[in-house]
Amino acid sequence: MAAIGNWQASPVQALSQAESRLQAGRQAGCPGRSWRPSPGKLDRVSGVLALASIGALRARRANKVALAAARPQGVLQPEWAAALRSGKAPRSSGDGSIGPGSGPLRFDLIGGPSEGESELMLYLSDIDFTGTVPAVQFPSLVDSFELWRCTLPAEDRKTGFAELARAVEEWLRQQVAEGRRVVLVGDGFGGLLALAVALQLGRALKGLVLVNPATGLVQKPWQSLGALPVKPLAELLQGAPAVGGQASFEHGLGDLIVKAATSAAGFRSAALAARSGTLDFRLRAWLRDGWEAVSCDLRRPASRTSLPATLLTFSKEDALLPSSSEAGELRGLLSERCLTGRLQVKELESRSHEPLASDIDFAKIVKESPIFAYKDPVTGYEFPSLEELEEGSQSVERIASVVSPVFCSFDPSSPSLRSFGLAGVPTPAEAGDRPVLLVGNHQIGGLDLGPLVREFLVTRGVVARGLAYPGAMRRMTTDQGPSQFQTFGAVPVSPRNIFKLLQQGEMVLLFPGGVREALHGPGEAYKLFWPSKTDFVRVAARFDALVVPFAGVGADDNVQVLANSRELRSKAEELLPFMARSQPKSGGLMPVSESLEAGMSVPFMAPPLSLATQSSPGIGDRFYFSFGKPVDLKDVSPKDKSACKKAYASIRKAVEQELEWLQQARLEDPFRDLLRRQLFERVASIEPSMRRIPEGPLEGQVVRTYANRAPSFPVEDLPPPQTDSVSDEDEE
DSSP: OOOSSOOOOOSSOOOSSOOOHHHHHHHHSOTTOOOOOOTTTTHHHHHHHHTHHHHHHHHHHHHHHHHHHHOOSEEEOHHHHHHHHHTOOOOOOOTTOOOGGGTTOEEEEEEEESSSOOEEEEEEOSTTOOSOGGGGGHHHHHHHEEEEEEEOOTTOOSOOHHHHHHHHHHHHHHHHHTTOOEEEEEETHHHHHHHHHHHHHGGGSSEEEEESOOOOSSSOGGGGOOSOOHHHHHHHHTTSOSSOOOOOOOSSHHHHHHHHHHHTTOHHHHHHHHHHSOHHHHIIIIIIHHHHHHHHHHHSOGGGSOOOEEEEEEETTOSSSOHHHHHHHHHHHHHTTSOTTOEEEEEESOSSSOGGGTTOOHHHHHHTSHHHHOOOTTTTOOOOOHHHHHHHHHHHHHHHHHHOOEEEEEOTTSTTSEEESSTTSOOTTTTTSOOEEEEEOOOGGGTTHHHHHHHHHHHHSOOEEEEEOHHHHHHHOOSSSOOHHHHTTOEEOOHHHHHHHHHTTOEEEEOTTHHHHHTOOTTOTTOOOOOSSOHHHHHHHHTTOEEEEEEEESGGGGSEEEEEHHHHHHHHHHHOGGGOOOOOOOOSOOGGGGGGGGOOOOEEEEOOSSBOOSSSOOBTOOOEEEEOOOEEOTTOOTTOHHHHHHHHHHHHHHHHHHHHHHHHHGGGOGGGSHHHHHHIIIIIOOSOSOEEOOSSTTTTOEESSOOOOOOOOOGGGSOOOOOOOOOHHHHO
16 A cells, blocks of 8 residues: 555656646656645645645656765666656556567566676555655666566456466566576555465565555454545546655644645545546455455465465554554564565564655665575584673573572482583583583473573583574574574474474584473373384484483462363364364474474473472472483494484483482482572572673673572482383383
């Protein structure tokens, strides 16, 4: 939809002097037409709108200076260069039409770089479908892209949404088949059309850019355009220049114009309705039918409707439609279909529904988006700065201040073979630049992840790169940059990512039970739900990795799992057999997370009825982690299935032994009691809350958001974990 409250001005056409208001309206008009407002009902509106000529004059002059200084290297087509000089939109040449099958739809080349290969950018405009609104952006866009627009005759009342989408998809498929890298841009209604086409083409496109898309999730655009006084407004707006530009009114006058224009539903929509009489048709056959078609595609599984790298932009204060809320609703649907890190949602400082008609640097925004500036989460990872570590540590401390985590690791000199701290866990540097794979159980809700990763960063100066469920990674992504998951090294679990991490010699954190353990059902606390296959051992053996088995307890005791969605559905299917249906496989995940193949199950949880004590679980139960003796896979051949199977069984058995040892050891911890521990940590402890990093890239730096903890069990007085040999039954 078009901007309201923003007067459209030519980007380079300057006025030599401020003529009378009516004469300014005539000069801006289309050839052969005169601006004759009807008497009576137009007097007030014409008076308000005529005041805009002063601001429009200033905007034209400013735009002229900006474009003169830019000196673009791209080359505009002659008709577009003339249009920018005259302020009149060029007629569609139709040179890019794909033939009779496209009907009246035309594809016009606007311009492109003078030298070398470039990506192709197709611009799909708003409900006017002229492709002229963002003309002020064209000189900078043709520096980097071969820029095309899609147009339709203004009087067309036959071409529906399905025909539009089919023609655009066919044209783009032809470009992709010729080896072109295509970026599809949709503005307003064009955003809805672009999304429909992108859902069909998927990642055959290089990128998708949506600008204030009229997808109708929050408010259907046609619902806000009820009974329009389009005829009188159109008579006023017939004098609007066809080529873009925007006068900004932010100092009083703008508010008046915005309110006046808002009540009349919009700038371009009203002009379109009066000039060609097609607004009602386009609201029905384009917007309404388009959203119904797109919503059907969005109801399909995300795995069947993938999207390329996507940039979703919206105006901060859109005066026409709630674009900010729309983007918020749309973000979740897009993130499910984009690869992790390939969706960016960007807020534009604009009050217009047509932000591209302003002086924003749209070309730069696109170039800095994940479409072009994407970093591989494995090879492109950068160690967090001290500021980022402090921010993440502060978030973890909210949990740690309640659960006071305790860490133990293998120590051959201790009677219990364990000592406090992580000194017994070798880092890749200590292992001779070999990868280190930490393998353990996952606790409810993944609450164990934050304290684990922070402890390695602060006490060992190394990042434990977590392999996370892709859905969690997408939900944790933020608009302003990488999430804390990504900042602290997590990557989506996949065969490629675990291979690349181990290949790089990283420390990798793996929970073979995946979300099946993190979202377990009632009575399943501290049980392993590992896959039957040994693939992670085979991959680790390929790179001579050290595997460190570990266990964690405490998180599962802070909640009561009453039921899970899988059990409830199973019971419902027994009573109502028609509810039974096959669960779609998640696909794309390696066997380390094969438990996902049975479908996601969400636990229904409640807090315990009592506080934690030394002998019984409850609210505030303490977290305990223990890392066992490393398993060296240097002498294990990844092709030897029997050796890999034995190593796998040994690692799993070691994790189970660590679980048993921790559950017994915590009974000897007097500070497992929540009230006693909180009293000690908050009152008796007067030491400052800080920790100095002993090694790594941040060696010597001080983390000030790491509080002191209460003592724990007498680790040296405890018996060591059992070291039963692996039986043949365990290897089955």
